[in-house]
Amino acid sequence: MVLKTKTGGPVGSSRRGFLSGAAALAGLAVTAPPAFARASGRIEALLAQMTLEEKAGQLSCFADMIRPPIGDINPLVNIRNAQTLIAEIKAGRIGTLINGVGAQAALDTQKAAVEGSRLKIPLLFAADVIHGFRTVYPISLAEAASFDPHLAERTARAAAVEASASGLHWTFAPMVDVARDQRWGRVAEGSGEDVYLGEVMAAARVRGFQGRDLRAEDSMLATPKHFAGYGAVMAGMEYNSVEMSEATLRETHLPPFQASFAAGAMTTMSAFNDINGIPATANRRLLTDILRGEWGFKGVVISDYTADQELVAHGYAADDRDAARLAILAGIDISMQSGLYNRYLPELVTSGAVPVEAVDQAVRRVLALKEAIGLFDNPYRSLDPEVERKHTATLAMRALSRESGARSIVLLKNDQGLLPLPKAGKRLALIGPFADDRDNVLGAWGGFFADRRLNVDLATGLRAQMADPANLIVERGCEVETTIAGGFERAVAAAQAADIVLLAVGESEDMTGEAKSRTDIRIPPVQQRLAEAIAATGKPVVVLLRHGRAIALEGVVKDAPAILATWFLGSEMGHAVADVLFGAVNPSGRLPVSFPIDSGQQPFFYNSRTTGRPAPADPNAQEYKARWRSIRNDALYPFGFGLGYTSFSLSDLKLSTARLAWDDTLHVTAKVRNTGQVHGDHVVQLYIRDRVASRTRPVRELKGFQRVSLAPGAEREVHFELRRENLMFVGDNDYWTVEPGAFDVWVANSCVDGLMGSFELLPFDRG
Secondary structure, three states: OOEEOOOOOEEOEOOOOEEEOHHHHHHOOOOOOHHHHOOOHHHHHHHHHOOHHHHHHHOEEEEOOOOOOOOOOOOOOOOOOHHHHHHHHHOOOOOEEEOOOOHHHHHHHHHHHHHHOOOOOOOEEEEOOOOEOOOEOOOHHHHHOOOOHHHHHHHHHHHHHHHHHOOOOEEOOOEOOOOOOOOOHHHHHOOOOOHHHHHHHHHHHHHHHHOOOOOOOOOOEOOOEEEOOHHHOHHHOOOOOEOOOHHHHHHHHOHHHHHHHHOOOOEEEEOOOEEOOEEHHHOHHHHHHHHHHHOOOOOEEEOOOOOOOOHHHHOOOOOHHHHHHHHHHHOOOEEEOOOHHHHHHHHHHHOOOOOHHHHHHHHHHHHHHHHHOOOOOOOOOOOOHHHHHHOOOOHHHHHHHHHHHHHHOEEEEEHHHOOOOOOOOOOEEEEOOOOOOOOOOOOOOOOOOOOHHHOOOHHHHHHHHOOOHHHEEEEOOEOOOOEOOOHHHHHHHHHHOOOEEEEEEEOOHHHOOOOOOOOOOOOOHHHHHHHHHHHOOOOOEEEEEEOOOOOOOOHHHHHOOEEEEOOOOOOOHHHHHHHHHOOOOOOOOOOOOOEEOOHHHOOOOOOOEOOOOOOOOOOOOOOOOOOOOOOOOOEEEOOOOOEOOOOEEEEEEEEOOOEEOOOOEEEEEEEEEEOOOOOEEEEEEEEEEEOOOOOOOEOOEEEEEEEEEEOOOOEEEEEEEEEHHHHOEEOOOOOEEEOOEEEEEEEEOOOOOOEEEEEEEOOOOOO
16 A cells, blocks of 8 residues: 655655655645746747857856945955946846846846847846845844744835835845854844744745735745755854754755745755765755755756855865856756856857756746746836835835834843833933944844935934933943943943943844854953943843844843843834833744853754753753753753743643544644733744654654733633644654654743643554
8 A cells, every 4th residue: 555645755664654755844845836837938939049158148147236235245256347247248148137226227237138138038136135125124033033924924025025126036035044053143044943933934934025926016036045054064164064964954954945935935045065075056966856856846046156166165176167067967057156157058068068958957947937027028027216216215114124123022031020111210321332333233134235324223212212311321331342441431330320221232243144153152251341340330230132143141141130132123123122121012022042051052952852861850960961061951041932021821731632643633722821910922832742753853843833912811722733744754764754652742931841741643544
């Protein structure tokens, strides 16, 4: 008897259970949009007319120096000036331009392609629109703290409306790498350490960027990146190598990509890193066997910036020509910025080193992408200067930036109910390098296209809500990593003159993001010394953390009575923080990354596997157990944790059955009650553990969450469903499997607490 999965893959027997094809994860199937089902007659007609040079041109992408961005987005490699770009566009040697903005210049450039080139093939305009455009929203990691995919979809939609109005068709987002080492700077760009949360947020952002109609003027193609395993670079060092098992690759790092493609993403970007010695950009097994063969992906794969040329530095390609050959044969459709395809593909084909069919298939995919978004029928879509004027930095966009910022804040500590603060009657001292700083509110990717005139600093946000703005004293005390002459003295005096101190400390934009790995994820030493000086005054301190990763808190910062994780919240940061501080918004964010006790714990994540000698319950026991000599391997603040200005209780856990049949659904319910005095939101989380399996399993795995909004005293029942597919893992033969046996389940407030139940998954009944 042969069983079938939901995606039609074969199922065979294993030691304890049954196997499925990899694409069956969570029931996700990759489906091709109609435009990709088969090449249209128009595309085939164009392909028949194209020279090898024109084919290579469609597969080549370059930095847009006709309308260059402000600031350095990428290294200055192989840069072409505007005159050269126009000439090459008219010669059919460029198919895509990146990171240029402005509708009028894009319109003029598109005319050069459509009216000035032989085949009149329109250009794609792409850019790194990560978490906003002119109006900036919270960094993706912060937004993940909202545990609200609908919010992520709304901010991505708003970013697409604004960016497409400025002449863009394609964004290189979302970043969906699962990141479990907080030393890595690009943790800030993703959704944190959990696979399920990463899947949900990735799919939401794809839907938001692309909208309901790819041909709409305000639709932007989404690009889940980086394919694959980039979040696991060794020691958290940018661009480093990755060593991982097949099971870890498939179970942890690939699912958010599958979720993105299932949500409609039609492009992806290869990663800079190698995996087990094979660079991703030349990894045919990743880009062709898995992506296209197993998953059926029909879309376009673009290299990261000069990643194909970097195959030489990897020691994987002999020279640039060899690098171009390896990349196209692996499955890279578009070469970004290196120019290798333009330079070498024609000769590689004529010499027989690359089959012309490989080039033709890549060109078909690129032309199909342009057809899918309507460029052949309307090459000037999204290129209207009047639309750009109307749809940039609107009041609605700014309001959404403020809302999303407030919903992304996580209250980590609030001893004696110090927060929220009264708007009147207290003298406040705002101290720290971010007190009145407007240059570090957006995050690493937020500033390249942003209208920085919109940036709201903390001091401005606080004063806007205080009954008497004169009751706010502002002193920086120090810069991010250096002292200010007399800064400590003035800061201490300000603290002594105040009733409550707001201490704004943490990381600058320049300490997070790409190429910003850190060996030490603590607050910079000069800021720690400032905090100690302020704490010595004896005044109550509220810590306002600025950060793009989990921070290892220590000393007086860790011991402060109140701590808010405020991340980089975007254009309206000052107002968003003030909304939470003064209680206009009850904080409801939850941590998408675990805050460690010490920097040295990295990589650290909640859903690790247990060992044969797990740490004992007694925190003082040390001998021969899995723990550090000085500390337990626990989190200071765990994944999923967050407080509010009210309290919630969970009760009455019920499972619909203790014995789950193979094809049935387990219904898990519990009651959540607001036991506090104010209205608030709570994020109720569902976790499981497979007690015994053919591969050791994580201590807990997130499988669902719900946001519940309740008035004081109100109660609601939350309902979750678990099916066999939700219990799957990659088994000992590197196929997805689900095995009958005992499972624990928690309905919880975070990954370390909750109401616990158990059930048994029964074997398949062959009838």
